[in-house]
Amino acid sequence: MCYDIALAAKLQSVLKAIPLLKTGINPDLGFEPTYHKIGMSYPQWPVIVNNDGPTLDTFTWGPIPKMLDTAEKVKKQRQLFLNARSEKVLESGTMWNAIRHQRCLIPATGFFEYRQIPGWKNKVPYYIRSSEQDVFFIAGLWAHSNSWDVDKPARIPTFTLLTRSANTVMRQIHNGGDNAGRMPMMLTNDLAQEWLHPQLTDTAIQELLRYQLPPAGLDCWPVNSVRKVKPDDATVITPVQYEGLPALVKDVQE
Structure with a gap:
C-alpha cells in the first residue's frame, strides 16, 4: 500500500494543473513543499x-471510522x-x-515503495x-472524523488515498507483503477533474476506476530508506546504486 508521498512543489503548481480551481486556495494553508511524509504520522496535506466549486484546503491523512470508538x-x-x-x-x-460521493484529489510529486x-x-x-x-493527482475520498484529541475535540476533515492493482x-517494485501488487490510483489531469464532478454516477465512477496509468507514464529509481530521520530536501529522492540490484523490466506486456 502507499504510505509515503511527496509534494515538493509550490501550491501554485497545483493551480496550473487543475484550472477549475481558479483562485480556490485557502490563503492560510501554510503548506511547505515536502520530499517525504509518512502516512502513519497522519500529516496535514493539501x-x-x-x-460548491473546486477548492484546495488542508485535510488530515487518515480517516477515523465510527468503529474506532476509543483512543486505544x-x-x-x-x-x-x-x-x-x-x-x-x-x-x-x-x-x-458510503462516502463515494465525497471524492477528493491528493496532489503529489511522487511516492515511495519498497x-x-x-x-x-x-x-x-x-x-x-x-x-x-511535475504534479499529478491521486484519487481519494474524504470524511469528517472524530479527532480523539482532548485539546481539539471538534470533528476534523480527513482523507484516504485510493489504490488499485499495479501496472x-x-x-515488480511493490512485490512483497500482504498488499503486494498495488499502486496509487493516479489520474490524468482530465480524469482528475472528472473525479471531482459532483454529479458523477456510479457507472461513471466505475469507468474512472478502471483507468490504469501505463508503465511508460512512470519514472522510478532506487533511493535510501525513507523510514529513517533525514533532512526534508532533495537528498531524499537522490538516486542510489545498489550493487547487484536486478534491473526492472520496462516493456513487460500486461
Missing part, C-alpha cells in the same frame, strides 16, 4: 474537494484506513461505498513519479 482503537487501527482499495468504492456495505529482492535481507526503496507532469512496472 486536498482538492468540490463543495484509534492508536492501533487507524493506519488501516490511510489507503482504500478502489474496488471497495462501489461495493455495497463498505465504508468507502521492492523485495530474493536472497536480500532488506527491501530496496524506490521513488516513483509521473514521467509526464507491470509497479508490480
Whole structure:
C-alpha cells in the first residue's frame, strides 16, 4: 500500500494543473513543499474537494471510522484506513461505498515503495513519479472524523488515498507483503477533474476506476530508506546504486 508521498512543489503548481480551481486556495494553508511524509504520522496535506466549486484546503491523512470508538482503537487501527482499495468504492456495505460521493484529489510529486529482492535481507526503496507532469493527482475520498484529541475535540476533515492493482512496472517494485501488487490510483489531469464532478454516477465512477496509468507514464529509481530521520530536501529522492540490484523490466506486456 502507499504510505509515503511527496509534494515538493509550490501550491501554485497545483493551480496550473487543475484550472477549475481558479483562485480556490485557502490563503492560510501554510503548506511547505515536502520530499517525504509518512502516512502513519497522519500529516496535514493539501486536498482538492468540490463543495460548491473546486477548492484546495488542508485535510488530515487518515480517516477515523465510527468503529474506532476509543483512543486505544484509534492508536492501533487507524493506519488501516490511510489507503482504500478502489474496488471497495462501489461495493455495497463498505465504508468507502458510503462516502463515494465525497471524492477528493491528493496532489503529489511522487511516492515511495519498497521492492523485495530474493536472497536480500532488506527491501530496496524506490521513488516513483509521473514521467509526464511535475504534479499529478491521486484519487481519494474524504470524511469528517472524530479527532480523539482532548485539546481539539471538534470533528476534523480527513482523507484516504485510493489504490488499485499495479501496472507491470509497479508490480515488480511493490512485490512483497500482504498488499503486494498495488499502486496509487493516479489520474490524468482530465480524469482528475472528472473525479471531482459532483454529479458523477456510479457507472461513471466505475469507468474512472478502471483507468490504469501505463508503465511508460512512470519514472522510478532506487533511493535510501525513507523510514529513517533525514533532512526534508532533495537528498531524499537522490538516486542510489545498489550493487547487484536486478534491473526492472520496462516493456513487460500486461
